[in-house]
Amino acid sequence: MDPNQPEVENYANPKTCFFHVLFKASALAFYILSALFIDNFVIIFVVTVLLAALDFWVVKNVSGRILVGLRWWNEINDLGESVWKFECLDHESLARMNKKDSWLFWWTLYITAVAWIVLAIFSLIRLQADYLLVVGVCLTLSIANIVGFTKCKKDAKKQIQQFASQTIASRFSSTLQSAFSVV
Amino acid sequence: MSHGDTIPLHPSSQSDIDEIENLINASVHQSVPSARPPSPPRASIPVSVSAPSPSPFVPSNLPKSSSSAVPPPPPPPTGFGPAPNTLTEPVWDTVKRDLSRIVSNLKLVVFPNPYREDPGKALRDWDLWGPFFFIVFLGLTLSWSASVKKSEVFAVAFALLAAGAVILTLNVLLLGGHIIFFQSLSLLGYCLFPLDVGALICMLKDNVIVKVVVVCVTLAWSSWAAYPFMSSAVNPRRKALALYPVFLMYVSVGFLIIAID
Numbered sequence: 313m314d315p316n317q318p319e320v321e322n323y324a325n326p327k328t329c330f331f332h333v334l335f336k337a338s339a340l341a342f343y344i345l346s347a348l349f350i351d352n353f354v355i356i357f358v359v360t361v362l363l364a365a366l367d368f369w370v371v372k373n374v375s376g377r378i379l380v381g382l383r384w385w386n387e388i389n390d391l392g393e394s395v396w397k398f399e400c401l402d403h404e405s406l407a408r409m410n411k412k413d414s415w416l417f418w419w420t421l422y423i424t425a426v427a428w429i430v431l432a433i434f435s436l437i438r439l440q441a442d443y444l445l446v447v448g449v450c451l452t453l454s455i456a457n458i459v460g461f462t463k464c465k466k467d468a469k470k471q472i473q474q475f476a477s478q479t480i481a482s483r484f485s486s487t488l489q490s491a492f493s494v495v
Numbered sequence: 496m497s498h499g500d501t502i503p504l505h506p507s508s509q510s511d512i513d514e515i516e517n518l519i520n521a522s523v524h525q526s527v528p529s530a531r532p533p534s535p536p537r538a539s540i541p542v543s544v545s546a547p548s549p550s551p552f553v554p555s556n557l558p559k560s561s562s563s564a565v566p567p568p569p570p571p572p573t574g575f576g577p578a579p580n581t582l583t584e585p586v587w588d589t590v591k592r593d594l595s596r597i598v599s600n601l602k603l604v605v606f607p608n609p610y611r612e613d614p615g616k617a618l619r620d621w622d623l624w625g626p627f628f629f630i631v632f633l634g635l636t637l638s639w640s641a642s643v644k645k646s647e648v649f650a651v652a653f654a655l656l657a658a659g660a661v662i663l664t665l666n667v668l669l670l671g672g673h674i675i676f677f678q679s680l681s682l683l684g685y686c687l688f689p690l691d692v693g694a695l696i697c698m699l700k701d702n703v704i705v706k707v708v709v710v711c712v713t714l715a716w717s718s719w720a721a722y723p724f725m726s727s728a729v730n731p732r733r734k735a736l737a738l739y740p741v742f743l744m745y746v747s748v749g750f751l752i753i754a755i756d
Contacts, residue, residue: 353646354638357653358631365627373589377582386677388619394675401582442650 324410325378332375332417335367336424343431347443357471364450371421371457379417381406382468384460386473398460400468403475421461425454498728574610596620603684607720621677626684629691630656636694640755646659648755659744660684667737672729682724683741694752703753710749717745 323329343360350356377383381401389395400406428451435443507728630653638649664679693713697706721741729737 325529354635354649357649358635361627361631365624366507369593374586378586381582383582386621388621388675388678392673392675394677400581442646445650 323412323416325413328375328378329413331370331414332379335363335370336420336454337364339367340424340427340431343446343450353442357442360446361449364453365416367424368453368457372460375417376457376461376464379409379413380461381409382461382464384464396463398464398467400464400471403472406468421454421458425451425458428454518551523577525726593622593624595623596626600625600681600685601688604682604688604720607723611750620732621675621681623677623681623684626660626681626687629684632691633694636691636698637751638753640694640698640752642756652751656687656744656748663741663744666740667725667728670729670733670737672733672737672738674728679724681726683721686721686745687748689713689720690748690752693749697752706753710753718742721745 339360342363343356346356348360372384377399383399385397387395387397403410428447432444432447432451435447448477600620633656634649634652637652638645643647660680660683663683664674664676667674667679668676690710690713693709696709700706700709718741722738725737725741726734
């Protein structure tokens with residue numbers, strides 16, 4: 313691969329990247345700024361949690377699959393059991409994913425969770441149970457996405473390895489077969 | 496089929512490659528479907544096709560996750576099930592699907608049918624948007640109705656309802672019931688909808704008798720909607736143990752709606 317490519321390469325899906333960051337940043341910004349300017353807990357709660365929920369939805373359903381080609385969801389099968397599904401694109405498409413996109417995706421995911429943890433520690437120190445509730449909801453949402461996509465990634469890796477070993481095995485056996493057929 | 500750009504896996508002979516491909520196809524047909532849980536409603540996953548990637552997929556080296564494609568992958572084998580699916584659909588389709596899911600879930604609660612064959616299947620496609628909106632809306636109406644300590648009322652209402660739903664679900668699980676955690680959360684949240692309507696009416700009308708009547712009606716409606724699902728989840732002998740706390744929570748919410756001033 314061309315070593316200069318990462319610098320030249322630009323975001324493949326700037327719109328998705330924008331929304332991926334927008335709701336995270338606006339939830340955090342609203343929470344931090346409103347603590348300074350607005351003295352109404354209800355407004356702070358509703359707007360912050362709504363923004364965090366929108367972010368959760370965007371990451372889980374839109375930017376996850378467009379930026380890194382992964383998606384997770386839960387489904388209840390016919391037996392009434394809950395099944396967590398982890399989906400990924402095939403290897404070829406995963407390889408074609410934009411590097412900058414996925415870099416942005418993962419780092420903003422982690423940074424948001426860290427920021428909420430820091431805010432949670434602040435509200436713990438100031439003994440504000442109600443603000444802790446807001447931060448708790450937002451933190452839960454962002455950690456849910458981190459866990460989901462990390463599992464997705466592991467699953468994708470497993471599938472690739474599984475298929476690779478399968479391919480090698482079948483190749484080996486076919487080589488043997490052809491060797492025997494020649495004999 | 497993109498067999499045209501075949502990369503010679505085995506440059507010695509073309510027939511070998513054909514044989515390999517046949518074998519790959521055969522092995523795919525046999526082994527891949529069983530490797531996945533058999534739940535057809537969504538389109539299935541296009542399974543990754545080629546060589547092992549050098550980059551370990553651990554969260555710490557994020558930027559590398561997509562840069563692993565060094566060897567050009569061989570063409571995807573044929574007969575690989577449905578081609579690219581909801582993973583590559585336009586965003587608008589995703590939005591529409593989720594909205595229609597919310598609407599259909601809400602319908603199940605607004606027009607509950609206790610004689611449905613399998614009430615446990617209600618809200619199988621659960622989502623947490625409904626519970627979120629209904630809990631927040633109930634908190635908002637309660638805090639608007641309250642004359643003092645609006646913030647506290649809202650925070651307490653939200654925490655009580657959210658924790659209440661979790662505890663009620665755990666209660667059913669501890670009673671040995673067969674229930675799915677998020678499905679139950681979703682259902683209990685959706686069942687707040689009638690009480691939301693009641694709270695809204697009570698906020699607009701200031702007559703005590705009207706309030707009591709409205710709350711009683713919406714309370715019955717909520718309990719009626721939650722009843723079939725919760726009762727089918729547990730052993731019939733323990734039904735009351737599971738249903739009583741649910742009823743108690745809705746009653747306390749109804750009491751809050753009437754009492755708050």
